[in-house]
Amino acid sequence: MKANITLINGDGIGPEIVREAKKVLEAVSQKYNHEFIYTDIDMGGCSIDKYGVPLTDEAIEIAKSADAVLLGAVGGNVGNSKWYDVAPNLRPEAGLLKIRKELGLFANLRPALLYKELADACPLKTEISKAGFDMVIVRELTGGLYFGERYTKETDGVRTAVDTLVYNENEIRRVAKVAFDIASKRRKKVISVDKANVLDSSRLWRNVVEEVAKDYKDITLEHMLVDNAAMQFVMNPGQFDVVLTENMFGDILSDEASMITGSIGMLPSASLNESKLGLYEPSHGSAPDIAGKNIANPIATVLSAAMLLRYSLGLDKEAGDIENAVEKVLKDGFRTVDIYTEGMNKLSTSQMGDKIVEYI
Amino acid sequence: MKANITLINGDGIGPEIVREAKKVLEAVSQKYNHEFIYTDIDMGGCSIDKYGVPLTDEAIEIAKSADAVLLGAVGGNVGNSKWYDVAPNLRPEAGLLKIRKELGLFANLRPALLYKELADACPLKTEISKAGFDMVIVRELTGGLYFGERYTKETDGVRTAVDTLVYNENEIRRVAKVAFDIASKRRKKVISVDKANVLDSSRLWRNVVEEVAKDYKDITLEHMLVDNAAMQFVMNPGQFDVVLTENMFGDILSDEASMITGSIGMLPSASLNESKLGLYEPSHGSAPDIAGKNIANPIATVLSAAMLLRYSLGLDKEAGDIENAVEKVLKDGFRTVDIYTEGMNKLSTSQMGDKIVEYI
Ligand SMILES: CC(C)[C@H](C(=O)O)[C@@H](O)C(=O)O
Ligand SMILES: CC(C)[C@H](C(=O)O)[C@@H](O)C(=O)O
Numbered sequence: 001m002k003a004n005i006t007l008i009n010g011d012g013i014g015p016e017i018v019r020e021a022k023k024v025l026e027a028v029s030q031k032y033n034h035e036f037i038y039t040d041i042d043m044g045g046c047s048i049d050k051y052g053v054p055l056t057d058e059a060i061e062i063a064k065s066a067d068a069v070l071l072g073a074v075g076g077n078v079g080n081s082k083w084y085d086v087a088p089n090l091r092p093e094a095g096l097l098k099i100r101k102e103l104g105l106f107a108n109l110r111p112a113l114l115y116k117e118l119a120d121a122c123p124l125k126t127e128i129s130k131a132g133f134d135m136v137i138v139r140e141l142t143g144g145l146y147f148g149e150r151y152t153k154e155t156d157g158v159r160t161a162v163d164t165l166v167y168n169e170n171e172i173r174r175v176a177k178v179a180f181d182i183a184s185k186r187r188k189k190v191i192s193v194d195k196a197n198v199l200d201s202s203r204l205w206r207n208v209v210e211e212v213a214k215d216y217k218d219i220t221l222e223h224m225l226v227d228n229a230a231m232q233f234v235m236n237p238g239q240f241d242v243v244l245t246e247n248m249f250g251d252i253l254s255d256e257a258s259m260i261t262g263s264i265g266m267l268p269s270a271s272l273n274e275s276k277l278g279l280y281e282p283s284h285g286s287a288p289d290i291a292g293k294n295i296a297n298p299i300a301t302v303l304s305a306a307m308l309l310r311y312s313l314g315l316d317k318e319a320g321d322i323e324n325a326v327e328k329v330l331k332d333g334f335r336t337v338d339i340y341t342e343g344m345n346k347l348s349t350s351q352m353g354d355k356i357v358e359y360i
Numbered sequence: 361m362k363a364n365i366t367l368i369n370g371d372g373i374g375p376e377i378v379r380e381a382k383k384v385l386e387a388v389s390q391k392y393n394h395e396f397i398y399t400d401i402d403m404g405g406c407s408i409d410k411y412g413v414p415l416t417d418e419a420i421e422i423a424k425s426a427d428a429v430l431l432g433a434v435g436g437n438v439g440n441s442k443w444y445d446v447a448p449n450l451r452p453e454a455g456l457l458k459i460r461k462e463l464g465l466f467a468n469l470r471p472a473l474l475y476k477e478l479a480d481a482c483p484l485k486t487e488i489s490k491a492g493f494d495m496v497i498v499r500e501l502t503g504g505l506y507f508g509e510r511y512t513k514e515t516d517g518v519r520t521a522v523d524t525l526v527y528n529e530n531e532i533r534r535v536a537k538v539a540f541d542i543a544s545k546r547r548k549k550v551i552s553v554d555k556a557n558v559l560d561s562s563r564l565w566r567n568v569v570e571e572v573a574k575d576y577k578d579i580t581l582e583h584m585l586v587d588n589a590a591m592q593f594v595m596n597p598g599q600f601d602v603v604l605t606e607n608m609f610g611d612i613l614s615d616e617a618s619m620i621t622g623s624i625g626m627l628p629s630a631s632l633n634e635s636k637l638g639l640y641e642p643s644h645g646s647a648p649d650i651a652g653k654n655i656a657n658p659i660a661t662v663l664s665a666a667m668l669l670r671y672s673l674g675l676d677k678e679a680g681d682i683e684n685a686v687e688k689v690l691k692d693g694f695r696t697v698d699i700y701t702e703g704m705n706k707l708s709t710s711q712m713g714d715k716i717v718e719y720i
Contacts, residue, residue, distance in 0.1 A: 093557045123594050125485045145505075145525065150560040160528040161564035165505065168520040195608075197453045200510040204521035230612045231619035234483050234594065248555075252590045252612055259591035 002035045003313050006066040011045040011092060012286025013296035013349075014072025020298035020353030021070060021305040024325075027357040028309070028318045039066065043099065044074025044092040044286075045083045054095030060102050068312035069103075069279040070305055073286035081288065100141050105271035105279055106171065107178040108139040108250065109307070112257035112267060114237075117330045118339055121262030124234065133237035136186070137257055138179040139250025141271055143171045144201070146247050167201045167246065172208040178272065179244035180216040186241055189220045193229045193245040193253065205246060226253070233257055258283050265297035265338045268304035270311050278312045280304040294348045297336040299326055302356055325359035362395045363673050366426040371405040371452060372646025373656035373709075374432025380658035380713030381430060381665040384685075387717040388669070388678045399426065403459065404434025404452040404646075405443045414455030420462050428672035429463075429639045430665055433646035441648065460501050465631035465639055466531065467538040468499040468610065469667070472617035472627060474597075477690040478699055481622030484594065495600035496546070497617055498539040499610025501631055503531045504561070506607050527561045527606065532568040538632065539604035540576040549580045549601040553589045553609055565606060586613070593617055618643045625657035625698045628664035630671050638672045640664035654708045657696040659686055662716055685719035 007022065009015040022038065029036050041059035048054050054074070063069050075092035076083055083092055099105070113134040114122055122129045148164030176192075183190045192209045194202035206223055213221040224232065226249045232239065233256050245253060258264045267283040282300030290296055303326060310319035334355050335344040347355060367382065369375040382398065389396050401419035408414055414434070423429050435452035436443055443452050459465070473494040474482055482489045508524030536552075543550045552569045554562035566583055573581040584592065586609045592599065593616050605613060618624045627643040642660030650656055663686060670679035694715050695704040707715060 088557070088563070091557065097558070123484055123488055125483060128483055146558050152560050152564055158528050158530060159564055159568075160526060161559075161561040163525040163559045163561050165523040165525065166520060168518050170518060195611075197448070197451065198457070198506050199521075199523045200512050201521040201523050203448070204512055204519055227611050227615040230590065230616040234616065234619045249612075251555075251587050252609075255587040256590040256594065256616065259594045 001313065001315070002037070003067040004037050004039065004065070005308070006063045006069040007038050007040050008043045008069060008071040009040065009046070010043055010072040010074040010286060011076060012073055012288040012291040014074070014286055016292070016294065016296050016349050017282065017298040017301040018070065018072040020349060021301040023353045024302050024322060024356050024360070025305050027360045028321060031321070031360060032315075032318055043071070043095045045076055045081070047095060048083055048086070048090065048092065053090060054092050055098050060099065063099060063103060064277075066277070068277065068308045070301070070308055071279060071281035072301060073282065073284070075286050076288045097146065099279065100271060101147065103277060103279065104142065104273040106140060106142045106274075107175050107272045108141040108254075109182070109270045109272070110137045110139065110254045110258070110267065110283055111135070112137065112254070112261050114261050115263055115266060115330065118263045118266070120341055121339060122260065123262055124237070124260055128235070128237070131238045133240065135237065135240040135243055135257065136182055137243045137245070137250060137254040138175060138182065139254055140171065140175045140246045143167050144247035146251075165199070165201050167204060169204060169208045172205050173212055174274070176209045176212040176244060179242050180212060180219055183219050183242040184216065188218055189222070189241040191222045191224050191229075191240055191243050193224050193226050193243060193249055195226050196223065197225060201246070209244065229253055230256060233260055254283070263339060264300075265336070266299050266303070268300050268307050270304070270307040272311060276312050278308065280308040294350060295337050296349050297338045298349050298353050299336070302326060302353070321360055322356070325356045328359050329355050361673065361675070362397070363427040364397050364399065364425070365668070366423045366429040367398050367400050368403045368429060368431040369400065369406070370403055370432040370434040370646060371436060372433055372648040372651040374434070374646055376652070376654065376656050376709050377642065377658040377661040378430065378432040380709060381661040383713045384662050384682055384716050384720070385665050387720045388681060391681070391720060392675075392678055403431070403455045405436055405441070407455060408443055408446070408450060408452065413450060414452050415458050420459065423459060423463060424637075426637070428637065428668045430661070430668055431639060431641035432661060433642065433644065435646050436648045457506065459639065460631060461507065463637060463639065464502065464633040466500060466502045466634075467535050467632045468501040468614075469542070469630045469632070470497045470499065470614045470618070470627065470643055471495070472497065472614070472621050474621050475623055475626060475690065478623045478626070480701055481699060482620065483622055484597070484620055488595070488597070491598045493597040493600065495597065495603055495617065496542055497603045497605070497610060497614040498535060498542065499614055500531065500535040500606045503527050504607035506611075525559070525561050527564060529564060529568045532565050533572055534634070536569045536572040536604060539602050540572060540579055543579050543602040544576065547601040548578055549582070551582045551584050551589075551600055551603050553584050553586050553603060553605040553613065555586050556583065557585060561606070569604065589613055590616060593620055614643070623699060624660075625696070626659050626663070628660050628667050630664070630667040632671060636672050638668065640668040654710060655697050656709050657698045658709050658713050659696075662686060662713070681720055682716070685716045688719050689715050
């Protein structure tokens with residue numbers, strides 16, 4: 001097949017890890033005789049430096065016309081980088097929020113699983129981790145508090161700031177369907193997380209999710225309050241299969257879930273819209289302190305490329321090849337420094353990319 | 361001294377644990393010749409059963425006129441208890457939100473520390489927990505999303521729900537001061553948690569917290585994004601001394617923090633207003649499944665009573681006596697079932713209360 005892929009290097013380690021993912025995509029494309037056409041766009045801090053904004057309209061148009069977008073990482077260290085002096089809508093993250101909105105990327109999929117080979121890095125004690133865990137968080141990505149109206153006003157010398165959390169039932173329904181569809185292909189359990197004992201938006205959320213559940217007779221649905229979910233991730237992560245939640249809760253919980261795996265450098269993510277266009281990026285950040293050193297772990301980005309093949313291009317077999325190659329590389333003891341343990345084979349960023357290619 | 365203490369048994373294990381805490385208060389009162397006068401009020405499910413509402417106006421008046429309020433726990437299992445069919449404002453938790461608002465309890469203090477004697481229960485692996493951790497979360501409790509305007513409307517057959525997150529600078533300033541005051545008596549570090557890369561309320565939060573910090577020259581202030589904080593609690597809890605945050609982030613993070621201690625049955629909490637009136641309660645819930653069995657752990661409630669003596673009555677020495685007694689009980693190997701490990705001495709709820717009294 002022929003496909004247009006937009007590449008966004010971004011900031012920090014972004015360029016290095018995208019380079020390896022592209023290598024891997026090319027290996028698959030050769031093996032299966034596909035033709036992938038790549039177009040680079042700027043986003044984040046590098047775009048601010050060049051154009052004064054984190055994402056230009058031209059760049060958005062290019063992304064919109066692509067079949068899929070692969071992103072490295074954007075931004076720097078908040079509060080400790082030149083970009084954070086500028087107005088909020090001109091910061092690196094503003095580009096991320098903008099592309100999500102413009103491309104309608106309402107469903108953010110974040111797998112969080114314990115790699116058997118990397119279990120030592122798991123911060124949880126063995127009694128909890130030995131059973132293993134493997135969940136996917138489905139986070140609503142274009143609604144809620146991060147996209148509602150917000151303002152700061154001053155009355156009689158007192159500043160007041162307001163943010164608004166808004167959800168309509170259609171926004172909830174479409175992301176719930178994504179979660180149930182994914183659960184259908186997994187262990188058939190959805191845990192929907194909300195704060196329905198307090199918030200109106202959470203009560204509507206729970207309501208609509210229950211309506212959607214009626215169309216998925218073989219899926220078990222449970223509801224969990226967000227404070228409890230934050231506890232359960234630590235105490236009993238094995239109970240989760242698909243976790244469905246709204247934007248802000250998903251932001252917090254998906255990062256917590258990544259962290260309990262101990263291997264955030266391994267975790268990909270996909271953000272999907274109503275057609276097949278998706279944005280794929282590693283779950284980790286731009287890691288400015290190790291940028292340019294050829295030591296970053298490219299695996300999360302490589303696995304994001306696999307998700308790209310599966311969800312945007314429908315190339316399941318090709319995606320599987322990449323995932324198997326990564327698994328084999330791990331099994332054979334190859335490691336970047338972030339996941340290195342004694343006795344293993346230490347590889348640089350580019351060596352890791354080459355090794356994965358070799359196994360494809 | 362003479363003091364009026366309002367007792368709220370609440371639901372589930374509430375009555376059992378409050379009974380033990382009262383025993384301990386009485387022991388201290390005898391030792392130091394104080395006179396504590398107790399008045400019981402109903403709140404939560406039991407109040408719904410009696411009066412149809414989770415908290416009556418009469419009950420609030422009694423609490424308002426007291427020097428301090430000690431609460432067991434309210435509510436049942438959400439979604440699995442008769443009270444959760446009723447309208448949101450008639451549910452057990454509505455009583456909790458109402459008493460917070462009516463008493464102006466804007467600062468919620470929740471210590472989360474690893475007990476050396478109970479370190480085995482910590483869900484984190486030894487490499488992380490061996491350094492120990494001891495933090496206090498200061499959560500703003502009467503503002504933000506849980507108290508803003510909310511409504512659900514239907515337009516053209518589509519339901520939309522809205523919640524509003526509002527903070528003014530005075531609300532932020534007063535809770536920030538509480539956090540800095542506490543840090544002054546501890547390890548002199550405040551980490552303020554927000555989502556300032558997206559929310560207006562968080563940007564105002566960060567701003568005001570920095571203004572307050574100017575009056576506390578010896579305290580180090582750091583800012584951390586909430587998604588990162590959820591990760592750091594798991595990876596490196598030892599870095600936190602005082603964590604300052606807004607209502608909803610505090611709800612999620614304080615539960616996560618309790619859980620990483622592995623001893624949620626041990627953790628007290630205090631909710632303070634601008635005068636000295638405070639509400640004290642254990643960090644755990646009403647545990648309906650073990651109610652009435654005399655096996656619940658009363659220590660969190662007993663330690664909440666110690667916080668009551670310290671913060672509302674200014675009785676530091678008496679509070680210290682309770683805390684020391686609890687420590688000694690643990691050191692001598694006495695345990696309720698939730699914290700029992702082999703070789704220890706298993707005690708019932710009432711035996712644990714008696715044992716603490718014995719050590720006072
Ligand atoms: C950078 C920020 C706006 C973003 C978010 O909170 O959505 C990030 O934390 C993420 O989770 O992708
Ligand atoms: C019951 C609920 C309203 C309450 C809250 O979220 O404030 C509880 O979770 C807590 O943390 O005390």
